[in-house]
Amino acid sequence: AQTVTQSQPEMSVQEAETVTLSCTYDTSESDYYLFWYKQPPSRQMILVIRQEAYKQQNATENRFSVNFQKAAKSFSLKISDSQLGDAAMYFCAYRSFNTGGFKTIFGAGTRLFVKA
């Protein structure tokens, strides 16, 4: 079974600075998706960024980028120029490409605090 591990329960960053959230996962599959979701106080899950495992290029979405290391099974999220609105829970998630019922498995989450 696949597992997702986020070893940082909490992180803090100064506004306008850069922060990196860590995520590792375990799978025997070669094709899969990895995601970072943001959950603000409203509890609505918001997709931040997506990475297809077959793509070597790291995904980037504006201030958000990932460092995807497939061999190491590592998928970290870098937030540049942090803003107060970035404060939230961040979940790393895994989804099989075409097996396992397509269910999304989540890590334990990292709570990000942004200091003004």
Place this chain on the structure above:
Amino acid sequence: GAVVSQHPSWVICKSGTSVKIECRSLDFQATTMFWYRQFPKQSLMLMATSNEGSKATYEQGVEKDKFLINHASLTLSTLTVTSAHPEDSSFYICSVKGNTEAFFGQGTRLTVV
């Protein structure tokens, strides 16, 4: 992405009663939906996979007779918490399987008193 509407947003019920939570896919044919449960300050735990027109697949440890799932159409899945008890109080989130990522409802906070 798909728009997923979950109703109600919050509900309070008496112990022993049943509560139904609806998950609607407003603009996407949802052959597969997922139900998650989230305790305070914890992650989303998958409860079951709901497939249109067939029986739901429950994760290990989830009581299928307590958490009844019905997915009768491509736009609606329902989760009924039967004979609710205070320990069932939690945040329940549904999601719709997309081509790549899942799309989430806004969640339902259930409080059993």
